[in-house]
Amino acid sequence: MSAWNTAEALQKEMARRSLTITQFEEANRELIAAVESEKDIIALNQRIKAAYDEYLPGYRPW
16 A cells, blocks of 8 residues: 555545544534533532532531
């Protein structure tokens, strides 16, 4: 296989993979948007849990 054929094959493979990613993103657009919208809520919940985890050991009488 010549270098040109290899480069052409790589370009075709990259185009195929790019198409696969695009199709996945289109098929899952609503799910991706829903997950994206929950990022801030999850970050806030993680901060609250971390603060609670720091507070709780000093509060327990045992």
